[in-house]
Amino acid sequence: MPLPTRKAIIIGGGPVGCLCAIALSNMSWEVEIYEARPDMRLPSSKGTAQQRSINLAISSRGILALQAIQPDATDRCLRAAVPMRGRMIHDTTGKLNSQPYDRNGQSIKSIDRAILNEDLLELAAKNSNIKLFFNHKVTSIDFDGRIMQVEDTATKTQKAVAFHFCVGADGSYSIVRRQLMRVTRMDYEQTYIPHEYLELRMPAGPPLSPGGDPTFLLDPNHLHIWPRHSFMLIALPNQDKTFTCTLFAPSAEFEQLSSPEVIIRWFKTHFPDALGYIGEDALLYDFKNNPRSSLISIKAKPYHYKDRAVILGDAAHSMVPFFGQGLNCGLEDVRVLACLLLSNNVNGSSVPPEGELDEDMLKALNAYTDTRHEDLITISDLAMDNYTEMRHSVTTPAYLFRKALDNS
Ligand code: FAD
Numbered sequence: 001m002p003l004p005t006r007k008a009i010i011i012g013g014g015p016v017g018c019l020c021a022i023a024l025s026n027m028s029w030e031v032e033i034y035e036a037r038p039d040m041r042l043p044s045s046k047g048t049a050q051q052r053s054i055n056l057a058i059s060s061r062g063i064l065a066l067q068a069i070q071p072d073a074t075d076r077c078l079r080a081a082v083p084m085r086g087r088m089i090h091d092t093t094g095k096l097n098s099q100p101y102d103r104n105g106q107s108i109k110s111i112d113r114a115i116l117n118e119d120l121l122e123l124a125a126k127n128s129n130i131k132l133f134f135n136h137k138v139t140s141i142d143f144d145g146r147i148m149q150v151e152d153t154a155t156k157t158q159k160a161v162a163f164h165f166c167v168g169a170d171g172s173y174s175i176v177r178r179q180l181m182r183v184t185r186m187d188y189e190q191t192y193i194p195h196e197y198l199e200l201r202m203p204a205g206p207p208l209s210p211g212g213d214p215t216f217l218l219d220p221n222h223l224h225i226w227p228r229h230s231f232m233l234i235a236l237p238n239q240d241k242t243f244t245c246t247l248f249a250p251s252a253e254f255e256q257l258s259s260p261e262v263i264i265r266w267f268k269t270h271f272p273d274a275l276g277y278i279g280e281d282a283l284l285y286d287f288k289n290n291p292r293s294s295l296i297s298i299k300a301k302p303y304h305y306k307d308r309a310v311i312l313g314d315a316a317h318s319m320v321p322f323f324g325q326g327l328n329c330g331l332e333d334v335r336v337l338a339c340l341l342l343s344n345n346v347n348g349s350s351v352p353p354e355g356e357l358d359e360d361m362l363k364a365l366n367a368y369t370d371t372r373h374e375d376l377i378t379i380s381d382l383a384m385d386n387y388t389e390m391r392h393s394v395t396t397p398a399y400l401f402r403k404a405l406d407n408s
Helices: 016-025 058-069 071-078 113-125 173-181 250-254 258-268 274-277 280-289 326-345 359-391 398-407
Strands: 007-011 030-034 054-058 081-082 086-090 096-100 110-111 130-133 136-142 148-150 157-162 165-168 187-202 224-225 234-236 243-250 292-302 309-311
Touching: 007 016, 007 359, 016 030, 016 058, 016 113, 016 130, 016 165, 016 326, 054 113, 054 326, 058 071, 058 326, 071 110, 081 234, 086 130, 096 165, 110 113, 110 398, 136 173, 165 173, 165 274, 173 224, 173 309, 187 250, 187 274, 187 280, 187 359, 234 280, 234 359, 243 250, 243 274, 274 280, 292 359, 326 359
Parallel strands: 007 030, 007 165, 030 130, 086 224, 165 309
Antiparallel strands: 054 110, 081 110, 086 096, 136 148, 148 157, 187 243, 187 292, 224 234, 234 243
């Protein structure tokens, strides 16, 4: 492999940033990842990272991207995944209705977000072309001068970092996107939906026999949904036999849940079976201690600037989580970008002449924005539509009839 000579900086050490670092390093780039938070692999960081959700669903879109960039990463990242072959709808009387995702038994997989991110960080750290900088918060970027300012939050010092290529994988509130807006004519749209979410833990069940392993309280191979029209509860399985439940509800609904008595009464009315499994004390503990978070949808275009910068993942297209595709699309962004760089003969082993535009890189990034935008907007819109489907439509007689027909 030729020696790396061309330098890419990745802002954000989330799953998308790490996968992109690995992809560029495979193409002989010298890569540096700048991550504002501490290293999540360190014992001192465990439990302190502000996680958006504990687990998430990964589908063939994300798995294909992992396989394409780092084939041996897939087994590693999916070792703790639990397959979900369909939805399980819970009505208010506790009656269950299983709705398979696919006639041939294909599944999406419930995966621990922290394990996925740590695995990708570990793979990046092992790569001699990639350097990782934690506690490094990017504060501004001069794309034309190809230089960015970074604050080392541990030492409270600033430093300037030069680059050839800047990748913004710094999530929904991306500084790279904001800096790009100053130099490109970026169309931008941001929507907060009226709903918020809160995570709740459903414990593992007792072993079947004394001294045996704990058990799942619900069928582990389903994504469980309690659709209640204007709000809903969902549950995804974890390998330790627990479920992570997420309550999605309008802010006004959350506001009414103002005392332990009201919360328990509300759960008894709307989610009696889930309350039985979670337990009243655990439910009240999570309500008191877990954050209530908002949900944002972001659309932007273009994703790139000249031959030297691009935004990927949530930095480019934050979407509401109801289609389970936000991260899957982010991982796919990396695969698509890597393919376009390869097909335009761009790699890290040759440095373009100083002061000149790299025409091949420009072509690749233009093609990236042009070909990627429509797909991302479509998936983002489907994600918005799927909220109505998950909390309401799945309970309607017309939907149930159509689904039964599909699976017959
Ligand atoms: P992030 O994971 O947000 O990583 C960005 C990183 O950049 C962070 O580590 C941050 O610290 C760092 N950073 C930010 N600013 C700076 C800076 N100035 N300098 C340096 N570093 C910086 N997606 C799915 O595919 N399936 C699901 O089932 C699913 N479920 C979800 C459930 C919920 C409740 C939510 C909210 C989202 C869900 N998603 C799901 C979406 C998924 O979480 C995101 O799409 C994914 O995390 C985006 O990854 P990312 O690497 O682009 O960004």
